[in-house]
Amino acid sequence: MELKEKLVSSFMAFENMVDIDSPVHDIRTEAIKNFEIEGFPTKRQEAWKYTSLNSVLKHDYSVFPKHENALEYKDVKKYFIHEIDCYKIIFIDGKYSSHLSQTTHDGIDVCLMSAALSKPKYRLVIENYFNKIASKDGLSSLNTAFSAEGAYIHIPKNKLVEKPIQIIHFSTGNEAALMLQPRNLIVVDENSHVQIIERHQSLTDNPVLTNSVTEIFTNKRAIVDYYKIQNDKKSASLIDNTFVNQKQESLAKVHTFSFGGKLIRNNLNFYQNGERIDSTMKGITIIGNKQHVDHNTLVHHIEPNCESHQDYKGIFNDNATGVFNGKVIVEKEAQKTNAFQANNNILISDKASINTKPQLEIFADDVKCSHGCTIGQLDESAMFYLRSRGIPEKEARALLMFAFSNNVLDSVKIPAIKNRITKIIANKLGVSIGFDL
Amino acid sequence: MLKINNLHASVEDKPILKGINLNVKPGEVHAIMGPNGSGKSTLASVIAGKEEYEVEEGEILLDGENIDELGPEERAHQGVFLSFQYPVEIPGVSVTNFMKTAINETRKAKGLEDMPANEMLKMIREKSEMLEIDRKFLSRSLNEGFSGGEKKRNEIFQMAMLEPKLAILDETDSGLDIDALRIVANGVNKLKSKDNAVIVITHYQRLLDYIVPDYVHVLHDGKIVKSGSKDLAHELEAKGYDWIKEEVNA
Numbered sequence: 130m131e132l133k134e135k136l137v138s139s140f141m142a143f144e145n146m147v148d149i150d151s152p153v154h155d156i157r158t159e160a161i162k163n164f165e166i167e168g169f170p171t172k173r174q175e176a177w178k179y180t181s182l183n184s185v186l187k188h189d190y191s192v193f194p195k196h197e198n199a200l201e202y203k204d205v206k207k208y209f210i211h212e213i214d215c216y217k218i219i220f221i222d223g224k225y226s227s228h229l230s231q232t233t234h235d236g237i238d239v240c241l242m243s244a245a246l247s248k249p250k251y252r253l254v255i256e257n258y259f260n261k262i263a264s265k266d267g268l269s270s271l272n273t274a275f276s277a278e279g280a281y282i283h284i285p286k287n288k289l290v291e292k293p294i295q296i297i298h299f300s301t302g303n304e305a306a307l308m309l310q311p312r313n314l315i316v317v318d319e320n321s322h323v324q325i326i327e328r329h330q331s332l333t334d335n336p337v338l339t340n341s342v343t344e345i346f347t348n349k350r351a352i353v354d355y356y357k358i359q360n361d362k363k364s365a366s367l368i369d370n371t372f373v374n375q376k377q378e379s380l381a382k383v384h385t386f387s388f389g390g391k392l393i394r395n396n397l398n399f400y401q402n403g404e405r406i407d408s409t410m411k412g413i414t415i416i417g418n419k420q421h422v423d424h425n426t427l428v429h430h431i432e433p434n435c436e437s438h439q440d441y442k443g444i445f446n447d448n449a450t451g452v453f454n455g456k457v458i459v460e461k462e463a464q465k466t467n468a469f470q471a472n473n474n475i476l477i478s479d480k481a482s483i484n485t486k487p488q489l490e491i492f493a494d495d496v497k498c499s500h501g502c503t504i505g506q507l508d509e510s511a512m513f514y515l516r517s518r519g520i521p522e523k524e525a526r527a528l529l530m531f532a533f534s535n536n537v538l539d540s541v542k543i544p545a546i547k548n549r550i551t552k553i554i555a556n557k558l559g560v561s562i563g564f565d566l
Numbered sequence: 567m568l569k570i571n572n573l574h575a576s577v578e579d580k581p582i583l584k585g586i587n588l589n590v591k592p593g594e595v596h597a598i599m600g601p602n603g604s605g606k607s608t609l610a611s612v613i614a615g616k617e618e619y620e621v622e623e624g625e626i627l628l629d630g631e632n633i634d635e636l637g638p639e640e641r642a643h644q645g646v647f648l649s650f651q652y653p654v655e656i657p658g659v660s661v662t663n664f665m666k667t668a669i670n671e672t673r674k675a676k677g678l679e680d681m682p683a684n685e686m687l688k689m690i691r692e693k694s695e696m697l698e699i700d701r702k703f704l705s706r707s708l709n710e711g712f713s714g715g716e717k718k719r720n721e722i723f724q725m726a727m728l729e730p731k732l733a734i735l736d737e738t739d740s741g742l743d744i745d746a747l748r749i750v751a752n753g754v755n756k757l758k759s760k761d762n763a764v765i766v767i768t769h770y771q772r773l774l775d776y777i778v779p780d781y782v783h784v785l786h787d788g789k790i791v792k793s794g795s796k797d798l799a800h801e802l803e804a805k806g807y808d809w810i811k812e813e814v815n816a
Contacts, residue, residue, distance in 0.1 A: 509618070514654040517614050518664075518724065519642035519672035528659060528667065535658025 132186050132308075133168050137161065139192045140274060146193075147277055153246050156260050160273035167267030179452040179484045180423040185366040185392050188336045190308035192275070194222040198301045200332075202229055208297060208330045212545040215326070216294040218280040222301055223309045225278060229297075238283040239294055242312055245281035254283055258316050262372040262400060263342050269370050272342040276312035279341075286319035286348075293324040293543060298341075300365070302333020313343040317351040324354040324543065331365035343371045347379035349403070355383045356546055360553055361390040363418065370396045377403025377432075384541060385412040386550055387422045388557055398427040399437065401463075406435040413534045413550070415557055417446035417477075427456045430463040430493075439470040442534045445481035456488040457498065464493050470500040475507060475533060527558040567592050567763050568613070568732055572624035575612045582608045584788035585624070590732070593760040597774055597799060598767045600785035601807045606767045607651055609785070610736040613765075614648035615641045628732070643675040645731030645762075649721040649738050656708040661720060662690060664708045665727050672728070693726040697753045714741025722753045729757070734765045739773035751776030771803035784810055 140161045147154065169186060170177040198221045209217070216239045219229035225241050232240045238251075245251040246259075260276075263269045280296045300307055309329075317323055331337045347353050359367060367390055373381050387393050399408040414422045428437040443451045453472045474483045487500035507529050515525035531538075531554065541547040568590040575583040582605045590596050600606050612619045613626060615638035625632050633641055656664065670680045681689075694704060697719055709717050718738050725733050735754070739747055754777050758764065766777055774782075774796060782798040783790045786807070791814050792798065802810075 508654070511654045511656060513611075513614075513616050513638060514650060515656075516638035517642055517646075517648050517650075518668040518728070519639050519675070520668055521639045521671060521675075522637065524667070524671060525639075529656070532656050532658040539658075 132190065136192060136271065137165050142193070143275060143277075148247060151246065153255065153259060153276075157274050157276065160270040163265055163270040164267055164274055167265075167270060169267055176425060176454065179450075180392070180394055180421065182392070185336070185338050188306040188338070190306045190336070190338060191304040192308055194224065194304055194307060196222075196303045197224060198222050198303055200226065200229065200299060200301070205229070205299060205330075205332070208299075208328060210293070210295060210326055210543075210545050210549055212548075213543070214292050216292055218294065218296045220278065220298045220311065222299070222303065222307060223278060223311070237285065237288055237290060238281065240281050242279040242281045242314060243277055245314065246277070251281070251283075254316060255314075258344065258346055259314060260344070262344050262346075262374045263370065264372065264398070268340055268368055269342055272310045272312055272340050272370065275310040276342070279312040280315070281313070282315045282323065282325070284317045284321040284323050284351075286321055288321040290321070290323045293326055296325065296327045298329045298339065300331045300333060300337045302331070302335040304335065306336040307338075309337065309339045309341070311339065311341045313341070315343065315345045315353070317345075317347050317353055319349045319351060322352040324356075326356045326358065326546065328358045329361055329365070329367055331362045334362065334364045337365040338368075339366070340368045341370065343369070345371065345373045345381065347373065347381050348376045350378045351376070352380045353382070354542065355381070356541070356543075357383065357385045357395075358550070359385065359387040359390055359393055363389070363391050363420070365390050366392040368394045368396070371398065373399045373408070375399065375401050375403065375406045375408060378405045379403070380407045380409075382409040382411075382540075384537070385410070385424070386553070387412065387414040388416065388553055390420065390422075392421045394423045394425065396425050398429075400429045401431050401435045401437075404432050404434045406432075408435075408437040410439050411537045411540060412441040413537050413554075414441070414443040414445075414451060415530070415534075415554060416444075416449040416451070418449065419447070420449045421451070423452035423454075425452070425454045428458070428468065430457070430459040430466045430468060432462060433464045433466070435463065436467040437469070439472075440537055441472045442537055443472070443474040443483055444477065444530055444533070445474065445483055446477040448478070448480045450481070451483040453483070453485040453502070454488065455486070455500070457490070457500075459489075459491040459493050459496055459498065461492040464495045466493060466496040466498070468496070468498040472502040473533070474502070474504045475530070476504060477507070523558075524560050527555065527560040530554070530558060567629060569627040569630075570613075570624070571627070573612070573621065573626060574623035575608060575619050575621050577608070577619050581622070582619075582788055583612065586788070586790060588783070588790065590763045590765065592763055594781065595758070595764045595766065595777060595779045597779035597782045597796075598765060598785055599769065599771075599782060599799060599802055602769070604785045605788045606785055607736055610648055610734045610765075610767055613734060614638055614646060639671070640675075642728070643672050647725050647728055647730030647733045649718070649725060649733065649735045651737040651740065653709045653717045653721055655710045655712075657710045659708050661704045661706060661708055661723075665690065665724065668724070669727060689727065693723060696726065696756060697723050698749050699723055715743060715746040718742055719746060719750055722750050726753060726757055731762050732765070733757075733762065734767065736767045737769065738766070739768055739770065747773065748776060771799040774799045786810060786814055
């Protein structure tokens with residue numbers, strides 16, 4: 130049976146596991162109908178021209194894991210940012226692990242989507258925010274239809290949450306192939322600030338496909354710092370659909386670090402509903418072998434005096450392929466918009482490729498918008514310079530790659546994350562030196 | 567220390583060096599002068615091991631060993647240093663961290679442990695004071711936004727840190743005002759000893775007033791066409807290069 134049919138027919142079984150009388154279930158029912166119409170995207174669609182899902186859709190995925198699994202913290206500690214105190218929302222094969230998690234209801238809610246969807250105290254927030262900005266495309270609809278579990282974070286106004294929140298989805302390989310539909314909702318009220326780290330980590334060579342939807346709401350003057358660490362096994366693929374709705378004077382920053390996984394597609398969308406909003410998205414992609422990473426970004430400038438900043442760096446080796454498609458829409462009312470976009474790439478091998486495409490739709494006349502993309506090789510004269518100082522070829526190459534990605538690393542405000550990313554990169558490049566940039 | 571025998575080198579099949587012979591002994595300073603396009607910078611790059619140059623014939627011996635097969639980093643580990651005419655900008659890597667990496671990679675190649683941090687800091691302090699380099703300068707990204715003079719001074723700072731056996735200064739005087747030239751030359755002179763050697767590549771005689779050479783060689787069309795004492799440099803300054811060309815052609 131095709132995966133699409135399997136998913137649609139699984140919906141009835143899913144209904145036995147959730148509360149079908151809740152208002153959310155109407156949204157799910159609507160969504161499965163929508164998925165049935167839309168299906169999975171194909172290369173015939175403009176937004177998917179350079180990314181084919183065929184190779185990841187061919188597996189016979191389990192939609193609901195049959196077994197409950199447990200993991201010992203010591204065995205998976207290395208996937209945590211364990212150097213600093215964090216709240217933790219941890220899932221194993223899609224199921225919440227209370228053993229590995231550290232949630233809270235002390236002034237803020239850092240807990241589970243399943244709880245938020247079922248308990249009356251969350252009803253108002255769910256009514257106001259759930260599925261309000263997720264798009265109606267096939268993949269997001271699929272996630273909405275099966276939305277049952279994920280992270281629920283609500284920060285009421287005037288709270289500076291000092292501890293970052295880590296969301297990690299582990300998959301253990303007890304299923305021959307597993308498909309996950311995590312659903313996250315993050316609501317940050319006036320003047321509050323939160324930092325979130327998200328990671329999807331497979332512990333198996335069995336295929337895993339994650340189709341995740343995250344809705345983020347930053348209300349007036351709220352600040353959200355979001356870090357996505359994508360360094361999964363080569364059998365694991367990720368479709369990340371993230372939607373950020375911003376109110377006036379809010380600041381949302383998303384860093385995406387893509388180093389591992391078979392296929393990664395990041396659909397990252399910002400909607401600016403207010404003045405003096407800042408939306409920032411930065412990314413470092415370093416891949417090789419036959420890996421594929423596709424960044425599809427959207428910033429929708431709706432009101433005046435707002436800014437957006439995009440800065441994505443990519444390094445591609447072997448047969449790796451990359452895509453960057455950055456869309457910026459500036460509505461007629463959105464005067465005095467500053468929108469910047471940069472995508473710089475280095476191809477290490479002759480067989481690697483990157484398709485980069487800025488897409489600017491500007492309807493206002495008093496704006497500053499810029500975009501630039503580059504594709505190049507490592508600078509040979511710089512290589513000679515470094516090597517002539519005694520730095521061996523491999524290390525010299527790594528040093529230049531660090532230098533190339535440095536301005537993105539530099540904007541990471543949590544030192545433990547910056548150190549971890551630096552280590553992952555050094556490891557990826559096969560060098561032992563921490564350049565300590 | 568350095569012996570070059572009948573060196574022919576080309577880039578993309580275009581011959582640049584056409585039979586260079588040079589013998590540099592410990593404690594000596596050699597100046598290589600010559601008009602633009604005569605092959606001076608190529609000679610410097612070939613000695614340092616730049617891979618886009620193809621050695622067609624002849625050999626470069628360092629302490630009697632042929633270094634033709636060695637990569638630039640291995641030559642550096644053996645004590646060869648090239649001060650670049652156009653140092654490359656490396657954004658995001660501070661001068662200090664770059665030096666730490668360079669020194670520790672060289673030590674690693676020699677089977678030594680990393681230099682202890684306090685020793686490194688002491689060395690950085692001493693050498694930067696010698697070259698009158700501001701401490702703030704050391705935390706800036708390597709060569710990024712440096713003025714021409716700052717870049718050259720930074721090259722000599724690297725030389726001071728790496729303590730090479732053979733230093734090649736490629737047009738170190740270009741872009742330097744007279745004060746910077748004096749500081750850089752003083753630095754080079756302080757680093758000179760009976761065990762190391764310096765090759766100064768320059769178009770003008772100016773630098774040689776400060777770094778006084780034992781020998782002056784004139785390079786023309788890929789060959790050393792004339793060698794002499796420091797007086798030759800004065801003669802070239804006064805008369806230009808044309809008379810040499812005429813002498814060669816005659």
